[in-house]
Every structure is written in structure tokens, then in C-alpha cells.
Amino acid sequence: MSITIDAVSFAAGDAVIVNGVSLTVEKGKVLGLLGPNGSGKSSLLRLICRLRKVRSGVIRLGEEDIASLSRAALARRIAFVEQQSTTETQLTVRDVVRLGRTPHRGLLAPWGAEDDAAVEEALVSVGMQARAGQLWQTLSGGERQRVHIARSLAQAPSELLLDEPTNHLDIQHQLDILALISRLGITAIVALHDLNLAAMFCDSLAVLEKGAVVAAGAPEAVLTEDLIARVFGVRAHVQKSAVHGRHHIQYRMD
Template identity: 55%
Template sequence: MSSLHADRVVRRVGGRTVVDGVTLALRPGETIGLLGPNGSGKSTLLRLLAGVLAPAAGVVTLDGRPLVEVGRRATARRVATVEQHADTQTELTVRDVVALGRIPHRRAWSPPTAADTAAVTEALARTGLTGRAGQSWHTLSGGERQRAQIARALAQEPLELLLDEPTNHLDIQHQLDLLELVASLPVTTVIALHDLNLAAMYCDRLLVLSEGRAVAEGTPAEVLTPGFIEQVYGVRAEVTHDVGHPVIRFLRPAAPDGSPPNRSVTSDAPTGH
């Protein structure tokens, strides 16, 4: 059962409020899409949920206890994160990278246990990386590196998984492959995304941030309306429905003389599974 809950959390950086009174309760097994323009506070909210950052006001709780009381190590046994970018100068194999997910479960300098080995093996298998286990991390493609980071997170055996724009810099096929993988995982997921069509296809619920504040929450069909997209993103769009989810088609700005545009554009994602 997921019981990670942010209650009216606030985070300030350099005198500027970057997250302003946001509340989010995770429901077991759901995939929540975190949307909003650049600088809206998505990454900061994910770090608050993970306990990496502490709120200036409000509280994040896990099983009813504030994360500061739960402690970083215990939180990491339950909540796993996948950042936008991951790199290392150290020469590591894919298995080495995935094994990093077992650190919260081990004492310092202790050798891996049978449970550690089993968790790493299962994470590699679930992400389709068993055949790459002995390969150098530096030889992986961008999509494979993202899968390895998800495998590392799964090795933590979390109940909650937080992903910060994991599809950035991936081509369309790898975006879809990655989100199909995430949607199949037996965890509760919060995923920050830019592509509204991907969010509509793969998320059960959306939370939209603008200037640090939550401005909408609901199903993709409830949230992704033409008026709301224009309000938050400043662009015009047409919204239709296909296979049970909204499909967004963005409209070009009107010509300087006020005449209507003659073409529309969609986001990079296809409109169906």
C-alpha cells in the first residue's frame, strides 16, 4: 500500500518560492503524471517526495510519519528515484550500476547477500538487460542507460518510484518502450513529463504545476482541455479522444495579419498504443 503524501509543501531557493503549498497523495499502483512548463517546480517536488530536499513549510509523510523522522536510509528502502541525467567517470558494468540500488539494504562494507543478488538479477530481467549485465555502462545507448537506471531503482525493491523526465533526449521508439516498462511495474509511480500526449497515454492521474503551484489535478480527460492547455502553456490546441485517452494537436500561432494558420502540429508521440 502506498502512503507517500505531500501536504501543502513549500520550498524556497534564494528567496524565491519554487514549490508553493502543493498537496499530493499517492494511491496504490497508480501512475501520476507531473506536468507543467519549465521552472514550474516539478523536479523540486519530486525531490521533496524523495526526502532529498526538506520543505520550508508543510510536510511529506511516509506511512503517516514525516520523512525527517523516517530517515534517509529507511526512506530509500521504500522510495526510489530516477533522475534526468546519470553519468559516472568510474568504469562500471551494468550489473554494478544496478547493484547500487541495494545500498540502502546493506551495512557499510558488507558483502552482497543472496537477497541482494536475487534483487539485482530480477531487476535486470524485468528491464530486459540480463544480456547486458557484464557490459560497460559507458557503451550503452541513451535508452539503455535509462533502463539501467530504472533497474537500479527496482533493485531497491521500492513501493514508490519517482522519475524526473526520463524520456528526455530519447527517440520516439525508446520513449514508448520506456513508458511501457514503467506502466508495467508493480509500484506506485510519479513521473514528470513534458509531452502531453505521452502523459495522456500512460498516466492514470495528472498533477499540473505552474509557477510552483498546483493548478489542476485529475484524469487526463479532465485536465487536458484546450482552454487549460492555453492557460498553462500559452499555446492553442485541439483535443480529441482515441482509445480512451485525449489526443492533443497543437495549433500554429496566427499569422501577423491575423489570418488563421493553415497547419497544426502534434507532439512527438504517436496517438495510440
């Protein structure tokens, strides 16, 4: 389903953290959420999955206002991979991924073949099937991140929110995970810091600064030298790559 964020604001006490954000992600597309540390990316993602309540504005999944959905209904359709997520320590990798199936099972519904298939498929898609029996606490940082992504995929969400999913990943796994997300066909919002990876894998980008959207649209329209200087305070040379036709950003220190 599409995700529509309409004039959404959020504040903690007097501090306005998300300030009148309006964004739309079309069904099956990936929106990259960019912005400096503290610009409100994680806060906006938490509002979309209702871990926080908006102060004003409306968020819709398809036609439905998230405020009108039950917790259970929301959990069945939206998956969120948090920036720093923890898991109970005595679980194996497969146990953690199985947790992703919880919203799909009623109180008395037995675990079924469909649940097993979703878990195995998710493990394979992040390349963790060989470690399915390993204890989660013994995994490396990047492996943990991949397992949390697998858990969100096992949930079979119609909307997927990922907060810096490439954190801790080596370059091959960064590319693999983003390529996977872009070919899943699930409507997704991905907070990222790497502008080149964002341009490579996202259908559109939105840049936040102090809780407000300062640029949104196609990657090549958003990631200009001027914007990178204004928002991130970094001089850059932006080139259209001859190889894949995408933008390539080179940072300058001179």
C-alpha cells in the first residue's frame, strides 16, 4: 500500500522534533530518508508505525488512517527495523526470525507450514540460513542487523520501515540488503546516511533538517551540490555516472 504522511508534527515537551512533514510513497516504491544526526528521521519512522503518537497531521497506509487501525492490524501489515534493536539473549537466530510471525498467529493458532516457509525464506534472503541455530548473542553486529531484517521480512509486511539498515554491514552486505529491499516490491521507507547508496537504490529521496522536509523528489533532483553543502555542510562534486546512469557524489576536502 502507499504511505501518505500529511502535515505531521511531533513534539516532546516544547521541542518540536517533526515539523509539518508531508511525504508520499507510492505502492511498491522505496523512499530514502536522509538528513543530519538529530534531524528527525527515526522520530518520523516511529510515528509511522505508531510507536509515538502524532501531535498533529495524519498518516495513511493506502486509504486507512493509522490512528483508526488496531495494534494487531497495524502489526500484521507494517514492519519496523529499528536503528538499535535488541533481542532477548537466549534465542537462536531462527527463534528471532520466528518472532516476525507473531502478528499473523491468533492466540490459539498453531505454528504452520506457511510460517516455517516464511522464516526459511527470510533467513535465505539475508544469507543467514547457515547460522540459523547459532545463539543471537554470539553474532557479530552486522549479522545481528541481518537477522533483524530477516525478522521483518518473515512478518511479510505490506509496508516496511528501516532505520539505517546498513549500519554495521560490510560493503557487500550493504549492497545486498539494499538491492533486496528495492526488489521486494514492498512499500518502504529507509533512513540512510550514505548518499551514494541512497541514490543507487531509492526511487525517491526526502531530506530532513531540524524536523522539516527541505527537499524531496527524484534522487538526481534532490542530491545537488548546493543541497549537500547547505544541509550537511560538506562540499561535494556530483556527477552522473556513465556506468549505471545514476548520480555519483564525491566529497571534497580541498
